[in-house]
Amino acid sequence: xxxxxxxxxxxxxxxxxxxxxxxxxxxxxxxxxxxxxxxxxxxxxxxxxxxxxxxxxxxxxxxxxxxxxxxxxxxxxxxxxxxxxxxxxxxxxxxxxxxxxxxxxxxxxxxxxxxxxxxxxxxxxxxxxxxxxxxxxxxxxxxxxxxxxxxxxxxxxxxxxxxxxxxxx
Numbered sequence: 266x267x268x269x270x271x272x273x274x275x276x277x278x279x280x281x282x283x284x285x286x287x288x289x290x291x292x293x294x295x296x297x298x299x300x301x302x303x304x305x306x307x308x309x310x311x312x313x314x315x316x317x318x319x320x321x322x323x324x325x326x327x328x329x330x331x332x333x334x335x336x337x338x339x340x341x342x343x344x345x346x347x348x349x350x351x352x353x354x355x356x357x358x359x360x361x362x363x364x365x366x367x368x369x370x371x372x373x374x375x376x377x378x379x380x381x382x383x384x385x386x387x388x389x390x391x392x393x394x395x396x397x398x399x400x401x402x403x404x405x406x407x408x409x410x411x412x413x414x415x416x417x418x419x420x421x422x423x424x425x426x427x428x429x430x431x432x433x434x
Contacts, residue, residue: 342366345379346363349393356390360383361383362381366380377432378429378430379428379429381430384423390426403430405431406429410427410428
């Protein structure tokens with residue numbers, strides 16, 4: 266008889282726990298998780314002005330870098346030609362030839378190789394190439410082919426260089 270009473274008491278306690286969970290605790294746990302998500306969202310909204318100020322500072326910084334590199338919204342090839350012509354004029358170097366870029370597409374990247382010829386003194390040509398690598402993000406000079414040529418009309422020697430500039434995208 267005591268055994269049956271204990272079993273009924275135990276069953277009653279289990280039923281009481283289950284009904285109290287469904288009536289009171291379940292809603293409390295749901296409201297608690299909702300409160301945590303709302304608090305995390307409120308924290309994100311509180312950080313928005315700080316993040317906006319950081320983004321505006323980054324925008325100003327990147328604009329200053331683009332201004333420093335003197336790049337407009339035109340194509341990279343036009344910017345490269347403009348920079349080469351500007352530096353060549355500054356250093357008394359002639360731009361003899363500028364060919365269309367060679368495009369090589371890989372599965373992971375795209376390579377553009379620009380081919381152009383310069384003519385002038387050795388140090389002046391090196392100054393142009395040095396400024397070209399420093400001033401803009403045009404890529405790396407991967408080949409320089411110097412050639413000494415003689416002009417038979419004037420009987421003067423001049424230096425010509427074939428430049429390969431490679432850009433990875």
